[in-house]
Every structure is written in C-alpha cells, then in structure tokens.
Amino acid sequence: MKELTPKQKKFCQEYLKDFNATRAYKVAYSAKKDITARTNASKLLTNTNIQNYLSDVMNETKAKDILDIDGVLDNLSRLAIGEPREKVFKRIDYKGKKPKVVYDNVTTVTPEDQDQLKALELLGKYYKIFTDKVETQTDITVNIDPGDYDG
Template sequence: MKELTPKQKKFCQEYLKDFNASRAYKAAYKVKSDNQARANGSRLIANDNVSEYLSETMHQTKVNDILDINEVLDNLSHIAAGKPSQKIFKRVSYKGKKPKVEYDSVTTVTPEDQDQLKALELLGKYYKIFTDKVETQTDITVNIDPGDYDG
C-alpha cells in the first residue's frame, strides 16, 4: 500500500467519524460546492490506497473493541464490588440524511444492586463456586458368575 498524503489521511479520519464522504472531503480539501465534494468524496473512497487504509483502520478498531476474558472478568469484578464508573450519555441528531451521534456528557454512575448481584452470580459460575447438587436413585442388579473367576 502506498503512503497516503496528509489530505487523504485527514479525509479518512473525518470519514470514519460519521461515514459522510461529502463532509469529510470538505474538511480535508478546500471546496465550496456540495456537488463537487460529493463527487470527489466518492471518487476518493474508491481509490485503492484510501479504501485499503479505511478497511484496515475499521478492522483494527473492531479488533480493539473486543474484550478479552481478563477484561470481562475485570469489568464484572468492578460491577460486583460496586465501584463507580464513567458513562457517556449521547444524543443523536437526525438533521440531514444520516443520523449523527453527538456526545453529550460524561457522568459517574454506581452499579445498581441487581447489577451487582448478577455480576457476582456470573463470577461465581465462572469460578465454579456454585455447584448444583443432584440426588438420584438407581436400582442396580449385579450378577456374578463364579465360573468367570476360575483360573
């Protein structure tokens, strides 16, 4: 893959915010016409190097968003212990053709009691702390033929 120009990188960064090629093109390049921005934005997305860069960046972002087992256990432990965490509340703007997410505020929240209990239950199951006792009744008949043991 060829190295992208600074303007192409800027276009890609802007495009990945809301997947609006026209807006991204206007942010990276000096252009006044919406039609020109739309046409050039579409053309730039079709560029092999830009397309490959966008694909790799989106794939890497997706890979980074997946929690591993230690992160899951760590998050469950924090919830079970009732540790406060920050939560981002977002607002969605429906102006234009595509909805745009606008981040509103960051607030500190403490897990609710039922969330703590659920986290404790999941941790207990993971560490096999809880075992189910099963009582069974069986009738076994054993037949021993003395001839089987003759030497």
C-alpha cells in the first residue's frame, strides 16, 4: 500500500469523525466552495489507498470495541457485587437537520437486585457451578459367545 500524503491522512481522520466527505475535504485542503469540496472528496473516496486506510482504521476500531471474555467476566463481576458506576444521560435537541446533544448529565447508579441476580446466574453458569448431576442405576447383562468371533 502506498503511503498517504499528510493532507490525505488529515482528510481520512476528519472523514472518520462524521463520515461527511465534503466537510473533511474542506478541513484538510482548505477549500472554500462546497461544490469543489464535494467533487474532490468524492474522487478521494475512490482512491484505493484511501479506501484501504479507512477500512483498516475502521476494522481496528471495531476490534477494540468488542469485549473479550475477560472484559465480559469483569463487567459481570462488578455488576454481581453491586459496584456503583457512572451512567451518562444525554438531552438531545432534534431541531434542525442534525440532532445535537444539549447537555450530558453524569449520575452514579447502583445495580438493581434483579440485575445483580442475573449477573450472578451468568457467572455461575460460566463457572459450571449449577450443573445438574443425574445418577442412574442400570443392570446390563452381556453374553459373549466365543464362537461368534471365529475367523
């Protein structure tokens, strides 16, 4: 893959913020007119090197966002013991073309009892604490006739 120019890299970084190619082009290349920015941004997005760069960054970001087993177990454990955590409530204004976050309100919340119980249940299943054991008793009679195996 051919190395991107600094302006191309800037375009990609801006584009990944909101996927607005026109805005990203105007920032990276200091374009004034929307029509120029839109046309040139469209051309840039067809560039194989830029497509590869964007794809790599998005796949890398996606992989970081996925919890591994340790992350899942850690979150379940914190929930099971009732550890308080911060929760963000956003007030969003839907006026205009694009919704805007008016303010964030951060509150500390404690898990509800049913949430803790479910987390404990899931952890118990993972560690196989709740496996059912079934005992059976059978009488089997095996008759072997040596004549059946003559060659």
